[in-house]
Amino acid sequence: MKKNILLKPLCCVLSAFILMLSSYSPVEAAEFPASWPQSPEIAEETGVLMEASTGQILFDKGMDEIRYPASTTKIMTTLLILENIEDLSQTVTFTDVITPDLEPGNSTINAQVGEQLTVEQCLYAIMLASANEVCTQMAVYVAGSVENFVSMMNQRASQLGCQNTHFVNANGLPDPNHYTTAHDLALILAAAIQNEDFCRISGSATYTIPATNMTSSPRNLENSNALINDSEYHYDGVIAGKTGHTEAAKNTLVTAAARDGMTLVCVVLRSDGENRFIDTVSLFNYGFENFHLSPVYWLNSEEPAGYVVLPKGVESNVLTVKDSDSGDTRTRTYSYQGVDLYSAQISLPVSFEQEADIPSSSFYQIRGWDYVLPGMGVILLILCISEIIILISFASRKKPKIKKKRSA
Structure with a gap:
């Protein structure tokens, strides 16, 4: 029972080191957030306005x-x-x-x-x-x-x-x-x-x-x-x-x-x-006048790991981040007002060597943590090593007793 108590915090510590994202891709949105700027009407049967670098959809009519x-x-x-x-x-x-x-x-x-x-x-x-x-x-x-x-x-x-x-x-x-x-x-x-x-x-x-x-x-x-x-x-x-x-x-x-x-x-x-020209101009104006690219940061990185398109006046620190695991894959989803805008995935587990080689493509939304997390990482590593030493010591002291069989 004591062994399980010790293992539980150890697992929590280890899990902190595999929150890394190797790639990100836009999530196709069937709906837009409640405060999304009102889009213009177009005469065409179908149309789309997409930000090229992120693939994020800003306008969708039967795209x-x-x-x-x-x-x-x-x-x-x-x-x-x-x-x-x-x-x-x-x-x-x-x-x-x-x-x-x-x-x-x-x-x-x-x-x-x-x-x-x-x-x-x-x-x-x-x-x-x-x-x-x-x-x-x-x-x-x-x-x-x-x-x-x-x-x-x-x-x-x-x-x-x-x-x-x-x-x-x-x-x-x-x-x-x-x-x-x-x-x-x-x-x-x-x-x-x-x-x-x-x-x-x-x-x-x-x-x-x-x-x-x-x-x-x-x-x-x-x-x-x-x-x-x-x-x-x-x-x-x-x-x-x-x-x-x-x-x-x-x-x-x-x-x-x-x-x-x-x-x-x-x-x-x-x-x-001429509707194709009129409506394209209208959609371009809608996009450039109402949206901007907002940088997203990952952990202790000083440089932006990427960008997300948001209404002007809104920054990426308002995004909700949610992680979910399925099998050996972890998915991180970024949402704005309950609507998923992006998702990212990595395969688990991630070794320390792999983490060093993975480019900074993960997003963490609170910039203040950029300065705190390096020190926390050292503390967590020390705690992790301490837990392992305690477990080894505990296991070595607690040897099973062998009962001698009585002869008939």
């Missing part, structure tokens, strides 16, 4: 409902090209694989079989002119066939956490099996804008492809995203984006903008007329 992406597909196409080709000055020679995409009504730069462009020129043609035939040719250039490239697209989407996306081509032309969601497109653009070349190309208002081996005149390209080009909807801070349009998808728009250290991704699907 996980499946829709056709149209040419916003080309964000994934461009991302894969950039991830698989380092030298953008490489020459691409167009082949007859582009012929079906040159039919009247398709979005093209009227590339010709045998014409040569650099990879960079092809990327501008894809993102600014939305050239379908260039997407097809680059898919073959990267993967050997459109089918192989599409497999890469679907695999990459899965890696990014897309749960309701399936591609069958590289350009977004209508197909019943080619679909996505506003949320998934936001995840794809959030990954793409981490690439500097993607932002440089996608964020350009205009670009000129000079004369080629098959043309005597240059091609002047203009970005169809009105938030990027010089239009009434131009939005300061936009860094990248892509428009789309088919009869099946209607108008689509995916855009990223950065202000005051926060990067927002906005997606609107199935829009009519």
Whole structure:
């Protein structure tokens, strides 16, 4: 009985050393806190506003409902090209694989079989002119066939956490099996804008492809995203984006903008007329005017371990932290006004050696403890060693008595 009494505080002491978090990820929220700023109404069927660095959702209108992406597909196409080709000055020679995409009504730069462009020129043609035939040719250039490239697209989407996306081509032309969601497109653009070349190309208002081996005149390209080009909807801070349009998808728009250290991704699907630009501006204004990134700290760290998006005037020290264990996994959940905003997990147990190697990605909400905890840690370690010595001493003194058997 005494042994159990001694073991109990020892277990409590040891548990203090495994409160470490190795990674964090946003929790998809079906609801927002009671004091969440009132969001604007949008005309589109579905839409989302997401903070890019955290993945936190600030606005949700059917963000996980499946829709056709149209040419916003080309964000994934461009991302894969950039991830698989380092030298953008490489020459691409167009082949007859582009012929079906040159039919009247398709979005093209009227590339010709045998014409040569650099990879960079092809990327501008894809993102600014939305050239379908260039997407097809680059898919073959990267993967050997459109089918192989599409497999890469679907695999990459899965890696990014897309749960309701399936591609069958590289350009977004209508197909019943080619679909996505506003949320998934936001995840794809959030990954793409981490690439500097993607932002440089996608964020350009205009670009000129000079004369080629098959043309005597240059091609002047203009970005169809009105938030990027010089239009009434131009939005300061936009860094990248892509428009789309088919009869099946209607108008689509995916855009990223950065202000005051926060990067927002906005997606609107199935829009009519200019609503996609009007509503994207409205959602960006909503995000930048009402929210900010608030740092969260872990234990004795002087530097922020990460950030959480909260209404302006609210800081992360108001968050409620709750730990729960299941099997060998500990989950820590961060909540605001009863609504979970983030969760984090680690595998248990964590050794002292492992703790030293784990980056500071855990969050602790009371900064005053940053200065107290180092000393407490030493005291706890001493107590732990003392408990072990006492247990060993107790066990060595209490030897079991062996009763001698009586002979019959």
